[in-house]
Amino acid sequence: MAEQELLRFLTAGSVDDGKSTLIGRLLHDANSIYEDQLSALRAASSGGEAEGGSAAIDFSLLTDGLRAEREQGITIDVAYRSFSTPRRRFIIADTPGHEQYTRNMATGASTASLAVLLIDARKGVLPQTRRHAVIAWLLGIRNFVVAVNKMDLVDFDEQVFRSIERDFMEFSSKFESALDGAKSYFIPVYSIDGDNVVTRSARTPWFHGQTLLEYLETVSVATGRSLEHVRLPVQYVLRSLEGRRYAGEMASGILRKGDPVRVLPSGQTTSVRSIHSGDQEIDAASPPLSISVTLAGEIDISRGDMLVDPASPPAVSRRFAATLVWMDHQPLETGRPYLLKHTTRTVCASVTRIQSLIDPATFEREAADRLMLNQFGEVEIETHQPLYFDPYSENRVTGAFIVIDPIANGTLGAGMIAGATGPPDLKMQAASGVGLTVWFTGLSSAGKSTISQAVHEKLWAMGHKVELLDGDVVRQHLNRGLGFSKEDRDENVRRIGFVAELLTRNGVIALVSAISPYRSVRDEIRQKIGNFLEVYVHAPLEVCEQRDLKGIYRRARAGEMRGVTGVDDPYEPPLAPDVECHTDRETPLESAARVLQAVLARLSLRQSTT
Secondary structure (H helix, E strand, O other): OOOOEEEEEEEEOEEEOOOHHHHHHHHHHHHOOOHHHHHHHHHHHHOEEOOOOOOOOOHHHHHHHHHHHHHHHHOOOHHHHHHOOOOOEEEEOOOOOOOOHHHHHHHHHOOEEEEEEEEOOOOOOOOHHHHHHHHHOOOOOEEEEEEEEEEEOOOOOHHHHHHHHHHHHHHHHHOOOOOOOOOOEEOOEEEEEEEEOOOOOOOOOOOOOOOOOHHHHOOOOOOOOOOOOOOEEEEEEEEEEEEEEEEEEEEEOOOOOEEEEEEOOOOOOEEEEEEEEEOOOOOOEOOOOEEEEEEOOOOOOOOOOEEEOOOOOEEEEEEEEEEEEEEEEEEEEOOOOEEEEOOEEEEEEEEEEEEEEEEEEOOOEEEOOOEEEEEEEEEEEEEEEEEEEEOOOOOOOOOOEEEOOOOOOOOEEEEEEEOOOOOOOOOOHHHHOOEEEEEOOOOOOOOOHHHHHHHHHHHHHHOOOEEEEEEEHHHHHOOOOOOOOHHHHHHHHHHHHHHHHHHHHOEEEEEEEEEOHHHHHHHHHHHHHEEEEEEEOOOHHHHHHHHHHHHHHHHOOOOOOOOOEOOEEOOOOOOOEEEEEEOOOOOOHHHHHEEEEEEEEHHHHHOOOH
């Protein structure tokens, strides 16, 4: 027998709109309350007689479980209830209506696919109604049920209902950019008596639509978990008789035995040997099933890594834009270090920029330098290690994260990723398995080592696999027996090129800093490696002699050294270098930034063609 489809939905509305009562009535009329629960509800209710002589039940008590909620008659925390019908299973999140509890509503909305918005028929569409609609949209909800409640207090007047319907549609039309893609369904209800909740009401003969339960049973909604692209964040590494199993919850896609997978961040590609759900081996898995898999071959994988579809990997970046809801009394400050938890990976991070503050009631944006409790903002974030993510609009698992206090370990905020803020479609070189040789050539003291070291630090901090081959260091170890004749210099450069080719072939960015004075051997190495970026570090000879970091020029001019490039041995500059750095006119950081831009552009180009 096929498993029933699950629909998660939330209820939201202003204070006293009747959210908790509506849920209680829905559960009661759907025969989803046990007899002992009904007895307890009757005992806890305020008493009185309902129509038909039965004891009145305060259905709000079913979800308002906190003592403070019952005393004040309001919802404070998120209350979850589940029930099922022959058509579908449901999980309801009853969220608070008070603005001060916005963070609790955001918690309930983060896993929901549909929102039931309650409106008091006497009050109509309020700022809080608009606020809840926009917050739900920001958190990925695109299906709305607008339940106009307390219709008894307006004598079930159709004109009142239609007026509220028009007001809400006018709001959603006015803020079309905010509610793009949203679908709204309107129902007149009286939750205490159950009118149009489960059964049709005789008091609304002018309403010909589905009841609330009928609509919930039949509406088609997106779950936020794509079945197209495999994403399996690794949570645990288990040992078994078969070897190592990598366990986690399927975030998206359908994973089958024999499927190829790429491991992030290493970028290695392998295939799935077996899939287990508990102790049972299965042929395929889809979200949100928790599974463990074994892979063909031995690969170093640990918690926080991710198994993905090689044909459609996620974005891999340290910098991204996001919408952030702040949940702490201490305001968010740019530049302050935080912990960021994304899937099974926790990294150090900071907000580099608050682009704008979002007013959920109007969806207007305004400039801000901090976020306060319950505020939404569009921010840019930088992490110390790269994350593997999809936009939240495409995947609500790999597109979501939380911000954690690194000292108290409390949750400070929740975010939805919009996309990487690096070059378009940039994928980390390690994830694509694409290597690159970046060859820095130029006279001694032109600045090759300084610039290549700065580029190395930037690439390493971004999470790339990168190695630096300095000509002087290589000559001291690998090429110690070589002299400085043209033949020996060519052999020195060829050996460096051979190491660079090995690194590049294995997905590493090899940064080579070597004078390499002769054009023909550089071109020879370019042809062998293929993915080769030549950087001409250019400084006039007189500038290099002024710097003379190693004293080479002074000794050559004094006749103590012979065969010094640029003095008594020629240097053949590149005819068409990929990057030319004029170190007599620009700082090392400016030169390094230009090289880094060229490297990332080349990696992005190579990724798009692989």
